[in-house]
Amino acid sequence: MAKRSTLEVLLIVVIQAAALVYFLQLHSRNIQQEPKPAQAHVLILSSWRSGSSFVGQLFSQHPDVFYLMEPAWHVWGTMHQNSAKVLHMAVRDLIRSVFQCDMSVFDAYIVKPRNKSAIFQWETSRALCSPPACTSFHRSDIISKYSCKTLCGRYPFGKVEEACKTYSHVVLKEVRFFNLRVLYPLLRDPSLNLKIIHLVRDPRAVFCSRENVAGDLARDSRIAVGHRSTSRDEEPYAVMREICKSHVAIYQEGSQALPRALQDRYLLVRYEDLTHYPLAKTAQLYQFAGLDFTPHLQAWVHNITHGKGLGIQTFDTGARNAMQVAQVWRKNLPYAKITRLQEVCKEAMELLGYKLVWSEEDQKNMTVDLLDVEQLLPKQDRKGGTTALSSASGS
Numbered sequence: 546m547a548k549r550s551t552l553e554v555l556l557i558v559v560i561q562a563a564a565l566v567y568f569l570q571l572h573s574r575n576i577q578q579e580p581k582p583a584q585a586h587v588l589i590l591s592s593w594r595s596g597s598s599f600v601g602q603l604f605s606q607h608p609d610v611f612y613l614m615e616p617a618w619h620v621w622g623t624m625h626q627n628s629a630k631v632l633h634m635a636v637r638d639l640i641r642s643v644f645q646c647d648m649s650v651f652d653a654y655i656v657k658p659r660n661k662s663a664i665f666q667w668e669t670s671r672a673l674c675s676p677p678a679c680t681s682f683h684r685s686d687i688i689s690k691y692s693c694k695t696l697c698g699r700y701p702f703g704k705v706e707e708a709c710k711t712y713s714h715v716v717l718k719e720v721r722f723f724n725l726r727v728l729y730p731l732l733r734d735p736s737l738n739l740k741i742i743h744l745v746r747d748p749r750a751v752f753c754s755r756e757n758v759a760g761d762l763a764r765d766s767r768i769a770v771g772h773r774s775t776s777r778d779e780e781p782y783a784v785m786r787e788i789c790k791s792h793v794a795i796y797q798e799g800s801q802a803l804p805r806a807l808q809d810r811y812l813l814v815r816y817e818d819l820t821h822y823p824l825a826k827t828a829q830l831y832q833f834a835g836l837d838f839t840p841h842l843q844a845w846v847h848n849i850t851h852g853k854g855l856g857i858q859t860f861d862t863g864a865r866n867a868m869q870v871a872q873v874w875r876k877n878l879p880y881a882k883i884t885r886l887q888e889v890c891k892e893a894m895e896l897l898g899y900k901l902v903w904s905e906e907d908q909k910n911m912t913v914d915l916l917d918v919e920q921l922l923p924k925q926d927r928k929g930g931t932t933a934l935s936s937a938s939g940s
């Protein structure tokens with residue numbers, strides 16, 4: 546092949562350089578044009594009876610947070626003939642709209658005329674109990690759901706959207722997702738700034754707690770197992786199988802399968818660690834969400850986890866003596882049920898650091914610790930978490 550003249554080579558270089566400059570300009574303009582989300586979004590992802598109401602309150606009472614508890618309750622209630630899998634997309638779309646403070650999405654689920662109190666568990670949202678949604682309290686008050694319900698019910702529905710738009714953080718708690726994949730589009734959505742807190746609890750404690758409220762959970766249980774017919778005895782295990790499977794999937798997707806750029810959007814939290822170290826763990830959650838842990842909130846968290854001030858009676862979250870409460874299943878659950886459940890949830894328990902019991906003696910002997918510290922949170926918590934934990938162990 547003939548050698549190119551110096552002039553030709555020079556020309557090519559100049560053209561390539563021009564193309565590069567043009568591309569870079571275009572690219573930076575694109576970046577500039579991309580709308581930056583004005584708000585931060587946090588999804589508390591959990592399952593029933595796993596302490597998510599308590600974690601929800603930790604966020605709801607923060608004066609920078611607009612919080613809603615389980616907004617997808619409306620989706621499942623309206624379309625209860627379907628399976629969880631079929632409803633995933635409708636639930637996701639609802640979550641996306643609520644994060645964007647677009648409450649028109651409830652038109653599909655709540656008939657008019659309606660007011661603020663048509664929203665499921667609205668009174669657990671401090672933001673819906675203070676201005677502009679209700680004038681009976683201040684935004685910085687710690688507000689119990691009972692006093693809120695009494696004083697703040699009769700406000701127009703439009704107040705929900707109006708209030709939402711005045712906060713820097715929108716936090717939703719949801720129990721109706723069974724994998725993380727369905728949420729990838731929200732994690733990539735440039736109009737959202739989404740972080741996910743994955744809250745888990747010992748399946749044996751969950752099982753025990755579910756037995757006490759099986760009637761309340763009946764409809765959700767049917768949807769969770771996709772209306773498969775099972776015997777009465779078998780159904781609780783079928784539900785737990787789905788729940789445990791979902792925690793394995795969410796954990797694996799969140800800690801391994803997410804693209805690198807999205808990996809800092811996922812945080813796993815065990816309810817038991819939160820009850821052991823409430824202040825340190827709350828600090829970690831707030832830091833992850835980009836919220837200040839003010840002295841006032843620190844005093845409140847200390848109070849509610851030590852049975853003072855607005856405590857369990859007000860939030861019925863069982864935070865007081867939470868350590869003992871967390872162990873109730875060891876006294877109450879028959880060993881035969883435990884072994885059956887451990888078979889169903891073995892993978893999740895091993896992954897999340899809940900030790901199996903192999904005898905009734907170990908079950909009842911409270912000095913046998915069933916919480917695996919070493920196995921917990923291989924990536925994220927080894928760095929920040931463990932130091933936070935050890936610094937709190939003295940308090």
Ligand SMILES: *[C@@H]1O[C@H](CO)[C@@H](O)[C@H](O)[C@H]1NC(C)=O
Pocket residue numbers: 658659660662698699700
């Ligand atoms: C608004 O809420 C109150 C209290 O919850 C209820 O009694 C009333 O009927 C509601 N009004 C409308 C229009 O839905």
Ligand SMILES: *[C@@H]1O[C@H](CO)[C@@H](O)[C@H](O)[C@H]1NC(C)=O
Pocket residue numbers: 687841842844845848853854855
């Ligand atoms: C914590 O409890 C103390 C003692 O009951 C009370 O005086 C204080 O106001 C409480 N603080 C908060 C923030 O709940």
Ligand SMILES: *[C@@H]1O[C@H](CO)[C@@H](O)[C@H](O)[C@H]1NC(C)=O
Pocket residue numbers: 906910912913
């Ligand atoms: C309870 O477990 C501890 C620690 O494994 C053991 O030392 C102790 O003997 C056990 N107590 C009983 C009553 O089995």
